[in-house]
Amino acid sequence: MINKLKLDKILMKVEKPARYIGMEKNSYKKDLNKVSVKIAFSFPDVYEVGMSHLGLQIIYNLINNEENYACERVFAPWVDMEEEMRKEGLPLYTLESKEEVKNFDLLAFTLQYEMSYTNILNILNLSHIPFKSKDRDDKYPILIAGGPCAYNPEPLAEIFDLFVIGEGEEIILELLKLYEEVKKGSLSKESFLLEATKISGVYVPKFYDVSYNEDGTIKEMYRLIDSVPNTVIKRYIKDLNSMYTPDKLLVPYIDTVHDRIALELFRGCTRGCRFCQAGIIYRPIREKSIDNLMEIVEMLINNTGYDTVSLMSLSSCDYSQLLLLTKELMEKYEDRNIALSLPSLRLDSFSIEVLKEIEKVKKSGLTFAPEAGSQRLRDVINKGVTEDDIVNAVTYAFKEGWSRVKLYFMIGLPTETDEDVMGIKDIAYLVKDIFFNRPNEEIKGNFKVTASASCFVPKPFTPFQWYGQDTINEFMRKISMVRNSIKDRKVVFNYHDADLSYIEAIFARGDRRLSELLIKAWEKGCKFDGWSEFFKYDLWLEALEESHVDGEFYANRYRELDEVFPWDFIDSGVSKEFLIREYKKAIHGKTTDDCRNGCRACGITNCSMRGVYN
Amino acid sequence: MIIRARFTKRNYLKYLSHLDLIRLFQRSFTAIKLPIKYSQGFNPHPKFSIAAPLSLGIESECEYMDIEITEYVKVDDFLESINKVLPDDIQITNALCLEKETSISAILTWAFYEIKFELNSKEEPKSLSSRIDEWLGSSEIILTRLKKKGKKKVATDINILPLIGNVIVKGCDENNYIVINTLLKTGQNGNIKPVQLMEAMSRDLDLNLDLDSLLIKRLALYAEEGKNIYSPL
Known part of the structure; x- marks a missing residue:
């Protein structure tokens, strides 16, 4: 256990000390000496962000539900806390037992976004744990990682001992059970890793090596030991209704990003947007039943005291019985002043129906994501939204009293022309005209339309994985084109850092040669890269140069269809043929309909939604 | 009608801000279904106030709050249920159900x-x-x-x-x-x-x-x- 007097002294000096104390409602406090396996679980960002993650809540409760296992949390200390900890020589500790991270059997990270990778190194460093797998002997915890970015684990291959591909709650208990053998002494850590490869969905990078072609592309990834699998198949929960679902959630004391109940309606998505990685890797679509959801939500409300329930999914409006569900929820909980929120709204008439049902939603602002400015480009990315949809949705929203609209777009999508880019401005102005072209007496509220543009990052396991990202200059040219064309105070144009998206693109499709780059960047002081106020592009440029990594090779290069990708050894269930088919259709501006309206042969087997109509 | 309650704020929970504390009580009242009065208006919120808010980092054996309620509440039942949902370091140690009184903040x-x-x-x-x-x-x-x-x-x-x-x-x-x-x-x-x-x-x-x-x-x-x-x- 760490020195608590020191901790007290530090906590008086830092911002929001409640980030570092734990003790929240529904947190576990087990005697670490009395459990057989102890695992530290980390979301490598600041507390408020990490605690808003539903996956953490599931894994935390799943493991702690087992009497013999303890799971404790650790987040990235904010910069002021880090400074004080280093000054006092206080190592990083878990929130529950205030125990040093280093003393845990396993240390697990969830990889939600590439720009959190430097935070992982910072957490390791603050815990006095060496970065590289080969530099850690048996006295250090085994480092494991999972989450969406684990679908391309290679940039972190030298750092982690083991990756979990797919839905962690399906695998983690099997892993811990195997680890119990290590604790009993019947297995060494080394043989634990080898044994673990027999668990489907587990990838241990040190049992593989990679050879390269002269042009720097991968020639072959090969096994160093015959018994490990050639292909790692993702694991997923087959039946969401019978899966382990926590009946309680950790309730933070401080305000977090999502300070409410997250009720997961389903996993997967049938829309087939071509830029979206989640839409592929979470296939097949799996829904929870209304009865199941009503039962869960009652327990969650009583066990947390939250007064807002957020209906979570990749595209919540696609839940096949959404209207019925919202009606039942409203009927049951209206008297208790419990509000519903629907975070991912689609721009069609059905979503609006649902919105009408949830009258309690705050009418401050409404967010829509057309993603691209022109119909042609929306067809390319297969975002099934038309201009009519946008017109109808905002017309309705204004009539119902909303006056502020946010629109999300991407810049740098495949086949994009300047005309497409300028469509962003056109849509924003269209929305403004719809607001003001109404009878004067109907115009109420302080109108504002905000168009936000992010820079497109091609991701593995999407139809755009072959596509070369726009250069930073090209991004900036397009951005200033839109920015300079908007001359209306009621139309606000925001854009994301192109520099940051460039680094993100390098890691998204990177290979195992990037570990050095990452360590170099951390050494230079990079951390919290996802926070634009901390992102230091000049340091990243230095790190790229010093580690001899050609960033353009990873970010901007167009790949041949037969190129071997670093992530090719992972089977996401969706076939490469399907992705190629979709890529080709995209280039020709041809759309693919929602797969609830008919199977598109993506390669997923046993899909329960095959041909089910919405 | 109000419940006047005395409560503690001990150990690490001294690092909760006044706003965090208000949210904690809000959730706890929701969880035990306390018949609390809500403010009128577009964004109704439960009506209760904590007197003489503590600065961050100070522990307390003795804090007070007034909670406005819509119907009489048996104090013993209230104490038993609320202390089950509140953390160990923030517990209500005494409470009374009173007709409208001068607010607790005004008399301390x-x-x-x-x-x-x-x-x-x-x-x-x-x-x-x-x-x-x-x-x-x-x-x-x-x-x-x-x-x-x-x-x-x-x-x-x-x-x-x-x-x-x-x-x-x-x-x-x-x-x-x-x-x-x-x-x-x-x-x-x-x-x-x-x-x-x-x-x-x-x-x-x-x-x-x-x-x-x-x-x-x-x-x-x-x-x-x-x-x-x-x-x-």
Whole structure:
């Protein structure tokens, strides 16, 4: 256990000390000496962000539900806390037992976004744990990682001992059970890793090596030991209704990003947007039943005291019985002043129906994501939204009293022309005209339309994985084109850092040669890269140069269809043929309909939604 | 009708801000389905108020709040259910169901604290005690406070002596920290924070204290009538 007097002294000096104390409602406090396996679980960002993650809540409760296992949390200390900890020589500790991270059997990270990778190194460093797998002997915890970015684990291959591909709650208990053998002494850590490869969905990078072609592309990834699998198949929960679902959630004391109940309606998505990685890797679509959801939500409300329930999914409006569900929820909980929120709204008439049902939603602002400015480009990315949809949705929203609209777009999508880019401005102005072209007496509220543009990052396991990202200059040219064309105070144009998206693109499709780059960047002081106020592009440029990594090779290069990708050894269930088919259709501006309206042969087997109509 | 409740704020939970504390009670009231009154308007919120909010980092054995309710509540049932959902370090220790009263914030005028601190010098508690008594015997103790006036912060000098009820040196604890008790004015008609007392004391008695390392605990809050002070519950 760490020195608590020191901790007290530090906590008086830092911002929001409640980030570092734990003790929240529904947190576990087990005697670490009395459990057989102890695992530290980390979301490598600041507390408020990490605690808003539903996956953490599931894994935390799943493991702690087992009497013999303890799971404790650790987040990235904010910069002021880090400074004080280093000054006092206080190592990083878990929130529950205030125990040093280093003393845990396993240390697990969830990889939600590439720009959190430097935070992982910072957490390791603050815990006095060496970065590289080969530099850690048996006295250090085994480092494991999972989450969406684990679908391309290679940039972190030298750092982690083991990756979990797919839905962690399906695998983690099997892993811990195997680890119990290590604790009993019947297995060494080394043989634990080898044994673990027999668990489907587990990838241990040190049992593989990679050879390269002269042009720097991968020639072959090969096994160093015959018994490990050639292909790692993702694991997923087959039946969401019978899966382990926590009946309680950790309730933070401080305000977090999502300070409410997250009720997961389903996993997967049938829309087939071509830029979206989640839409592929979470296939097949799996829904929870209304009865199941009503039962869960009652327990969650009583066990947390939250007064807002957020209906979570990749595209919540696609839940096949959404209207019925919202009606039942409203009927049951209206008297208790419990509000519903629907975070991912689609721009069609059905979503609006649902919105009408949830009258309690705050009418401050409404967010829509057309993603691209022109119909042609929306067809390319297969975002099934038309201009009519946008017109109808905002017309309705204004009539119902909303006056502020946010629109999300991407810049740098495949086949994009300047005309497409300028469509962003056109849509924003269209929305403004719809607001003001109404009878004067109907115009109420302080109108504002905000168009936000992010820079497109091609991701593995999407139809755009072959596509070369726009250069930073090209991004900036397009951005200033839109920015300079908007001359209306009621139309606000925001854009994301192109520099940051460039680094993100390098890691998204990177290979195992990037570990050095990452360590170099951390050494230079990079951390919290996802926070634009901390992102230091000049340091990243230095790190790229010093580690001899050609960033353009990873970010901007167009790949041949037969190129071997670093992530090719992972089977996401969706076939490469399907992705190629979709890529080709995209280039020709041809759309693919929602797969609830008919199977598109993506390669997923046993899909329960095959041909089910919405 | 109101419930007037006394509660604790101990250990690490002293790091909860006033706003965090309000949210905690809000969720806890929702969880036990307390018939709490909601404000009117577009964004209804439950009506309750915590008196004399603590600064971040101060523990307390004795905080008060008024909760407006729509119907009579059996206090024993309330205590039993609410303390089950509240954390161990924040527990309601006493409560009464009352008809409408003057608000608790309006009647509280004195706060009683325990303050522990580390002395750099090897000064004995006895000697410190007599130096403090002498200090409190001076004609005035001036402290410069920054007050917000619009957007600007203006420094004003005030005499804090009338805001200090007493300071008693209790001795040393097991970590060799000096322990004192002090009664300080609180509320709208004069208010001094324990850190401000220690700031002035450290300055005038050359104690050279690290004000971030003080261990402060509020032991009681009092109302007064004439010359008597009394506990409101």
